[in-house]
Amino acid sequence: MIRLKHVVLGAVGLPIVILLGAWVGFFNVGASSGHWKVTAWFLQLAMRSAVRTYALAVDAPKTLDSRGLPAAAGHFARGCAICHGEPGEPRSPAVMRMLPQPPDLALTVGDWTDAQLFRIVKHGIRFTGMPAWPARDRDDEVWAMVAFLRELPKLDANGFRDLALGGSQPTAPAALADCTRCHGGHGGGRGDLVPALAGQKEAYLFASLQAYARGDRTSGFMALPVTGVDPADLAALARHFAAQPSVSADSDQVPAEVIGRGQQIAEDGIPERNVPACSGCHIGSDKNPLYPRLDGQHAAYLERQLKLFRSESRGGTRFWHIMATAAQRLTDDDIRAVSAFFSKRSAGPQ
Amino acid sequence: MSANVGLFLLVGCAFCFFAKSIGWAAADELGEPRATALGLTIAPTTLTAPQPDNSAALRDPGGGLSLFLRNGCGACHTIRGTNAHGTIGPDLSHLGSRTAIGAGVLPNTEEAIARFIARPDLLKPGVRMPAFDMLPQTDIQAIARYLKALQ
Numbered sequence: 001m002i003r004l005k006h007v008v009l010g011a012v013g014l015p016i017v018i019l020l021g022a023w024v025g026f027f028n029v030g031a032s033s034g035h036w037k038v039t040a041w042f043l044q045l046a047m048r049s050a051v052r053t054y055a056l057a058v059d060a061p062k063t064l065d066s067r068g069l070p071a072a073a074g075h076f077a078r079g080c081a082i083c084h085g086e087p088g089e090p091r092s093p094a095v096m097r098m099l100p101q102p103p104d105l106a107l108t109v110g111d112w113t114d115a116q117l118f119r120i121v122k123h124g125i126r127f128t129g130m131p132a133w134p135a136r137d138r139d140d141e142v143w144a145m146v147a148f149l150r151e152l153p154k155l156d157a158n159g160f161r162d163l164a165l166g167g168s169q170p171t172a173p174a175a176l177a178d179c180t181r182c183h184g185g186h187g188g189g190r191g192d193l194v195p196a197l198a199g200q201k202e203a204y205l206f207a208s209l210q211a212y213a214r215g216d217r218t219s220g221f222m223a224l225p226v227t228g229v230d231p232a233d234l235a236a237l238a239r240h241f242a243a244q245p246s247v248s249a250d251s252d253q254v255p256a257e258v259i260g261r262g263q264q265i266a267e268d269g270i271p272e273r274n275v276p277a278c279s280g281c282h283i284g285s286d287k288n289p290l291y292p293r294l295d296g297q298h299a300a301y302l303e304r305q306l307k308l309f310r311s312e313s314r315g316g317t318r319f320w321h322i323m324a325t326a327a328q329r330l331t332d333d334d335i336r337a338v339s340a341f342f343s344k345r346s347a348g349p350q
Numbered sequence: 351m352s353a354n355v356g357l358f359l360l361v362g363c364a365f366c367f368f369a370k371s372i373g374w375a376a377a378d379e380l381g382e383p384r385a386t387a388l389g390l391t392i393a394p395t396t397l398t399a400p401q402p403d404n405s406a407a408l409r410d411p412g413g414g415l416s417l418f419l420r421n422g423c424g425a426c427h428t429i430r431g432t433n434a435h436g437t438i439g440p441d442l443s444h445l446g447s448r449t450a451i452g453a454g455v456l457p458n459t460e461e462a463i464a465r466f467i468a469r470p471d472l473l474k475p476g477v478r479m480p481a482f483d484m485l486p487q488t489d490i491q492a493i494a495r496y497l498k499a500l501q
Contacts (some may be wrong), residue, residue, distance in 0.1 A: 189408070269425065271437045274478055278426020280436065288421050318484040325480040 031099035043100075047125060051116050054123075058115035063144065067300055068144025069151060070191040073164035074181040075221050076148060080105075083129070086164075088157025100128055117146045135218035137313040140304060142220075144193070149297060159307045176240065177234050178225035187244040192300035199296075199314045200248025203289035205238035207317040216315040254340040262341025265334055275329045278338060281322075290317045294342040302339035306330060407431035407443065407500060413436075414496020420484065429500065439479060446500045447469050464494035 017148065021027060035043065077086060083102040085091045095102060109117065122142045126133035133142050159271045165181055179197075180235035182188045187198035197205060211217040213234065226234070269277035281291040294302065308328035316323075330338070399454060415432060418424065419422050424434030428442040445451070448458050453476045456462040466473055467490050468483040482490065 102496035269436070269438065274438050276422070276427075276436060276438055281422035286416070286420055290420065322480045322482075325478075 014152070021078055031097070032160070034099060040100075041129070048127075051112070051119055051125075051240040053115065054118040055115040058118050059194055060113070060118065064114065064147035064150060065143065067142070067192045069148055070163060070166065071182045071194050071221050072141075072144040072148035073151075074190075075145070075224065076152075077160075078178070078181070079224050087152075087155050087160040088346075090275045098129065102129070105149060109149045109170060110151060114146055114150075117149055118142055121145045121149075123196065134220040134223035138219055140308075160181075175225070175229055179237060182221065183241070186247065187241045188247045189298055189301065192250065192298045192303055194298070196247065196297055197241035198244035199293070200242055201289050201291075202238050202242035204292045204317065205242055206235050207290055208222075209234040209238060211316050211320075217320075218313075218315070246293075246296055247343075248258040250299050250343045252299075254344070258337050259341050259344055261333075262337035262339070265338045266341050270329070270334065272330050275334070276326055278342075282342075288319070290319055295332040297342055299336075299339040301341035302342055303335050306335045306339065310335075361476040409499075410496060412492045412495050414494075414499075417435045417485075417493050418496065421485065421489075421493075423493070424478065442497055442500060444500055445497045458498070460491070460498040463497050464490050467493060 034040070076084075080093070081089070081097050083098070084105045087106065091104070112120070118139075120130065122133045122139070124130045133145075135141065151163075152160075166184075177277075180187075181195050182190055182194045184194075185198075187196060189196040208217065209226055210231070212219060212222040213229070213231075265275065266278040266283070269275045269280075278294070281287055282294050305314060306327050309320070309324045310330065312324055314320065314324070361379075365499045408415070409482045415429075418429070419433055424432070424436055425433060426436040426439035428435055428437065428443060430441075442472055445463070446458070451458050451462060452466050452470070455473055456466060464487075467485075468475040469481045471481060
């Protein structure tokens, strides 16, 4: 018969016994024998339930944006495939003996909803080795990864390589190959959300790379390639892409009145809303070399950056807050128009 | 007791005011001939002699105008006779002849203009102009010197 005395004794004694067991090293942390069945069951239950519950707070878009696929695929190849496998590549036996074994995502991604995948990619999973997304305020990148994960089961080896590595030159040095994977061999930017680097101002490119390396400008996609790269190499990469001939990026049709509105904002600003003219900083060869050239840049990239500036989620060079101040005065329509205008503006010499 | 506190506050305020007025007096002197003794390279004639609009604005011996345009100031400010046509901020065509700047909170001296360019938000709460303290101090001073010379 259980008495109150026993309950109290158990409540006090059991934690002490467990602590003592941990202290003398009773619990085997070796991965060789795997978990007990009951432990594995419990951990799975806890993990799946937590993802399901926390994903309730995630506001998933109705359709996933496919414009970020090349960058997301490139990131997957560089950062994720080593554990989760990629089409046509057998995983390392070392990875297969990890505890828990990382899932082959092509097979398991269907078990999760978009919101649940977002939750896992953004926050990682404790005790499993699955890391959180390197940039906390870049949900747009996390959604790009989710969109890619949905594509993954449909990709064969060639399809995956084309999507992930389409721009790479296998012979290029590693640091450059890291760039061209997303920015293309000639720096034109693969996918509308990846900026064209060709012909950009060298000082701006170098300052931006340094901003990524310092964490002043956050991006999970950029965090991997810039980490640990020698500053002299960053300078060389900036020089390389600045010297590439600039190419006109977008070919999609935009109504003329949208471009006209964009031109008006770019050249005259919106005085009644205190929006300065973009041209004051971004048009003309006599401008500060840390102010980027925007001519011929991808419209979708410009739009994304302006919105990040507007929500103060984007740092950059030491001048970033000037752009943030201006962007906060822009509506979505203004941003669309002005981005379209610059994407169509000739990238030729001024 | 409360009399003591009142006295203390009064002395404190007086001290602050005194300290401020000394700072401003020192700033005022920068524009005077004594400035050369302080190591500044302003020719007093540029500051005092009124000049016709356009030619004065385009005179740019210290590079202040090109720095002004290069850093995008012209997107918000107008200086007649130059490429600065912005209408969001105040027209600076005759900044040098104003008695005060920053909506009257600062005396119109080169040093005060430089302080305003660097951190307008500290001097004029709610100001729409962003801070330019990321510019090298020498650039800020060159721009301030140019603006002060606009009579």
